[in-house]
Amino acid sequence: MERNTCGASTIVLLTLLQGFLASDAVEVQPSMNPAVAGSTVTLSLFPPVTLTSGNWAVRETFILTWLGEQQAVFPGYTGRASVNVTTGALTLSSLTVTDSGVYKVQSGDPLLNANVSLTVVEPISNVTLNVNQSYLIELQTSGLIKCSVSTGSSLFFLWMNGSSEVTAGDRVQFTDGNSTLNIVSVSRYDSGPFRCDVSNPISNGTSDSVNFTISYGPDNMRLTVNGLNTTSFSAGSNLSMLCFTESNPPAHFQWTFRGNIVNVTGTMLELFNVREDQSGPYSCLAFNNLTNLHSNVTTHITISKSEQLEVNVFLLPLLMAGIFQINLALSVPRLL
Template sequence: MNCTYKYPTGYQIMKVFWTKNPVQGKEPPDLSKDPEYSQRLQYLGDEQQNCTIRLSHVTQKDEHMLLLQSVRREDAGRYSCALHEHTYISPAVHLNVMYPPKESFVAVNPSGEIVEGDSVTLSCSSDSNPPAEISWFKRGKFVGSGRIYSISKISSDHSGEYKCKSINKRGEKYSDAVTLNVMYHPKSVSVFINGSPEIVEGDSVTLICSSDSNPPAEISWFKEGTFVGSGRIYSISNISSDYSGEYKCKSRNKHGEKDSDAVTLNVMYPPKTISVSINGSGEIMEGDSVTLICSSDSNPLLLSLYMVCITESFCDWTNIYLLLMS
């Protein structure tokens, strides 16, 4: 009967012996000192790492169990016994070792980039006996059961960490988490104006583009169809009336693009380029009615219209000019 063993470095083996029918709590007997075995038992090993023996003149009294200590899942299988140098082998018996789930893990198909609208399958593998029941969790919340969890037409809402839990009557085990990172084209694109609702010439104004996309989108800015800048933030310092108009941002990634709705910058400024004109032409006669029009460039728009009847007795042009300029 073959026998080998190992022991830690630095220790010394003091005694090696074979025994039979050990009783717990009692010192096991050395078969080599038993009169029934002393003449039939021969040690063939070196008693340091090899403890192989030969037993001669075997009788039915030598029958004994095969005993596995601390049985492991690797011990499962079919077992037979036989004597050395004899051709007869006993009928096999099957050893079925039960154990809790081990080595649970999740595989994702497809394994590459996942785009919104794809079909995705998560498979849970678990080593256990008896076979385990499988449950699926997303961020700790139960989402399904069974070895395979399928998602058809996946959306950005399915992004997140997934785990499977394997459970049988011997125990349970969670797999490591896998992350579904769903790619999608830009959506929910909008522009926010940061600052006072009333924009006055000389102010600083910031336009911010908000976009939901994966991967993050590149942002472009347009004023009434003309490209004016890029980046999530478009800033204008010391704004003038020339910046008034409609602005949009365009959000683009490799899966698509989307424009925001337009926002209008309405820049307020005081009157400038003031001028006076006379309504009508030709010769003006004493007693006629004359219309003087004052126009100016401003926001909000200002337009002054004065009707003056010029007579010989009331004709103070200085006062009329000052009145128009006010």
Template sequence: MELPSEALLGTCSHCQRLLLTAILLASMATAQLDLSPKNPDWVEGYRFIWRVSGAPTGDVNYTWYRGDRTMETNMLVSYISSPPSWITGPANTGRENVTARGFLNITKVEMRDAGNYTVVVTSPEGSQEATGQSRVWENLLQPNITVNTTSAVEFMDIVNFTCYPRNSGNIQIQWYQNYWPVSQGDQWTLSPDNRTLTGWVTRFQRGPFYCQVSNPIISERSLSKSLDIYYGPDSISLKSSPPTYGGRIESRLGYGVEMVCSTSSKPASRYRWLHNGIALESTTSIYNISAMSWADVGTYRCIAENPKTQIVLYSTVSLRVYEDSHFPSGIPYVLTQRLVIFFSIGVSLGLLSLIGALTFYLVSRRYCVMLGYWGQRDWKGRTGRDKGKAILKRNPSPRVSSTMR
């Protein structure tokens, strides 16, 4: 807003005072008196401050009222700037006070403090007022939590958690497991008011479990609950020394044998051992034979049982004996009677085949030489056959001649 020119202001002192008063009233009217925040949310038991913005400066008085009417009976407290003093009203409970800047301070807010509040700002130029409304929310107490059992079998037992809020107002309940929100689904079921959580658990869901109550301003969570989850055995393995091959252990007589059975379960599995169907005294996961004898040969079975889950698993291995062999690999080889007979027949047939082939070769070679001799002619044109007949004539022999004929 522009001020009048000096020429206009200098016409008369009375006009000058009227004009300045009008300017101040106009500037005061343009300033918007406001409360901050306009619609606050208060928490029971805490302190709250109404802040005033847009008020004039200088010699200013502030008066606060409970409600939207500036009646004497509704007056809380008033601040007089000159000289600085405070005046309490009929509605003051001893928890309300006002600062030199006009801020209303309420300590230990109660539920009855909800509602409207009005401030009147007075200065030499006039007065203004502003009204605001507040909401008071109940201060939340830590809820209690219970569970029907502290231990459960994985995938089998049903666990029930119950949350007990200690406030009666409008609150929301949320469940958490491992600090993640729990929602309704295949595993969990929630009651209509979310106070009960029901479902089954796995070995990875031991907890912590807790519930949290909240309103638009504040939240409070319960103590946490953790569970013991029983599971397994999922599988069983049987290792040995000497090592197992194809479900068999083969060891020398007099040597030691160790069999180790292992599982994964909670609580730890109980173990039993059977030898050829007869129970052994060992109740641990390890069975030792210090010096193997013929009496130790047979079938061994390791049985693992979880007493909580009632799951039973077993593994079987066969213990055999072998003698020293010349195989360099260190793995025992045993030749059965059938295998020895098979090798013997094979070697015999091989030798007979070799002898027959050699005999056939020698006979064939001699026959071929004879044929070549009888058919060969000398320089006189005589063949070997003619020479043979001449020799027989000179040296007759009944046996040879009968043959030649």
């Protein structure tokens, strides 16, 4: 009794080993992998073998079975699956993305068990971008862009800002399989242009570019006087004070002198034939009506008496005396 049990176990073990050996010896080779959705693929056995029976399945779902010249196709594959009853090659047409999976062929004569993983990919078409809002305020709002395709599967998303790749960071986040780009608390340098490049193993596509309009400033203010670094000038000079700031949209300007508003609202304040009493602090104030931010810059102007004028006043008595002496000399008759 024990000998029979031992003999049966040995037969089962030998059968399993033969199956494993057959599986290792024979491979399933798709005519294309990945396969394009809508196309036809053939799964062939290599090296070629002659089979008298067997069955094909994918993800534990039977596709068809055959015995000799007869074959039966299971529901769901009628009209698009067939087998070469001699070689065991499976042909599957009108592929869809759901046809992706592990395909397994089994046969008892000869003993065979082999499989292959097949991927069916849909070509990409019509890559588009959708922006939550185009007008943003620096450090106050976030920018969200969604990338989508009309058709396509197994998608890989790459985001570009101009010619530079956008990478994740403290303020840059990717969600939904990298199809959504979120820029938290945008800065003025996040305006774009942004685009989305989408690819899969069989195709690729690129969206049109989009830009953000980002309001910022005013900040980084500067004030120059006559385009010079000095703030000391002589009485009688003409002064042109020019105010610079970084702001989008352009800032509104107001000038003050010693804290009092000057009736000038542009970027330039001009003073002609200045006097000493016009010395003091001049301030340029800038305001952005979208960010509701303001900034200012101040310069202290010193206006002194003209050195040329002081010299002339000092020399005037001497000049007058000299002129008097010349006139006197001319008025005395010469002695012959």
